[in-house]
Amino acid sequence: MKAVTTATAVMGLPLAMAEQVVAAAEKPDNRPPVIWLHFQECTGCSEALLRANHPGIAEVILELINLEYQETLMAGAGHQAEASLENAIKKYAGKYILIVEGSIPKLDNGVCCQIGGKTAMESFKHAAENAAYVINLGACACNGGIVAIEPNPTQAFGAPEFMPEGKPYINLPGCPPNPYNLLSVVLYLLTFGALPELDAQNRPLFAYGRLIHEHCERRPHFDAGRFVREFGSEEHKLGYCLYHMGCKGPETYANCSIIHFNDGAAWPIGTGCPCIGCTEGSVLFKNSLYSLATVAQPTPNANVPTASPEGLGQGATPTQTAFVGAAVGLAVGAGAVYAARLPKEPEDENK
Ligand code: SF4
Structure with missing residues (x-):
């Protein structure tokens, strides 16, 4: 069963x-x-x-x-x-x-x-x-x-x-x-x-219907511009996105980020190793392991400055501020669309 x-x-x-x-x-x-x-x-x-x-x-x-x-x-x-x-x-x-x-x-x-x-x-x-x-x-x-x-x-x-x-x-x-x-x-x-x-x-x-990048546990870090730039660094220990370490998740279709290996115990990105694109014949070992993957889906800019752990809570750069502003804008927009879809409340008959 x-x-x-x-x-x-x-x-x-x-x-x-x-x-x-x-x-x-x-x-x-x-x-x-x-x-x-x-x-x-x-x-x-x-x-x-x-x-x-x-x-x-x-x-x-x-x-x-x-x-x-x-x-x-x-x-x-x-x-x-x-x-x-x-x-x-x-x-x-x-x-x-x-x-x-x-x-x-x-x-x-x-x-x-x-x-x-x-x-x-x-x-x-x-x-x-x-x-x-x-x-x-x-x-x-x-x-x-x-x-x-x-x-x-x-x-x-x-x-x-x-x-x-x-x-x-x-x-x-x-x-x-x-x-x-x-x-x-x-x-x-x-x-x-x-x-x-x-x-x-x-x-x-x-x-193989969806990109690893779409449902990766590190995706919030990608969207927020928090990247690992060196193995063993503080960012690596904190589980930041591996895009700049050559992760091929943005161009690789597979479900390993959902069902994992060894009975759900682990999967490569979860252990800190960038995806090498092993399910894509056109990606696997075709470029250097450290080459940046093509991000096929429209996503926030991956080149925004890294928000380092030390810098958190100590102010933000203009790019980061713009990035957060865009995200808030999106959230407000999504909220408005959602609100528009809600059933309307019955009108007050006394009005
Ligand atoms: S680039 Fe790699 S580590 Fe980063 S969110 Fe995408 S799949 Fe995950």
Whole structure:
């Protein structure tokens, strides 16, 4: 119930639908067969899943899905593992979900990544052709990630580059991606038999529909012009905005600031580390880590002078005064709009 309620909330479905999702997850014959392939990556995406407790990895494997093949978790190895992969592909052809972790290299026909004598390109194409759906898990599987950074020595690409024509697939980028987003997609498939609504990059809108900057806990500091300029400084300790430390939250779409990692315990910006844009192929490692992000949404000027902790309560600069004046103006304006929408009081009949 806990897992399904969490996933229902993550998907943005009405709470009443939790019952439908629970019913789908409870049917023992409804557990989807899953084949999970690893290519060029660090296994961080699997590690993130192993760190989640609601549900724990045992519940996911034993109660929600039917995990047929996963190199990190399975006991078998060598020929035995290769045979079990082939058996699973044949037994569940057209019915299984294929989860891909890691990028796929093209250099010299893919010789840089071979498992069981087959290149990653061959293994992926074979497994994807027979899958019902493909989930590309993590930045590497979606767009090459860290492995594909220039000069990209293995000519690595994300799995979409090799996707069979017409195969339904979904991208869950991130480094690592949030395990609750994976769980939510699997439960959505179980409940509705289709992929959730996707954006232009095949990412589920429920998880990648809003900018991190829109719902970041440090946003009030951004709006007030309180920025960190040096790691370990007083401003850093006070939790000020990390924009000037290269935070890519203003151009990165993801829900990590809402659902956090490690069962809600932490997330990068919350621990004082700027967002690196790991869910955006066009942002991740494309510019220097300290380059300033493009602020896509109309926001207050990020270049206003820093309001230092020492300066608080000791008067304000003209820019700060103007900034506060604008904010008050906005608040008054918003209040007026709100008041105009209130139902009118009945007129006094004695007047
Ligand atoms: S710039 Fe980064 S730290 Fe600052 S409010 Fe936006 S997302 Fe949060």
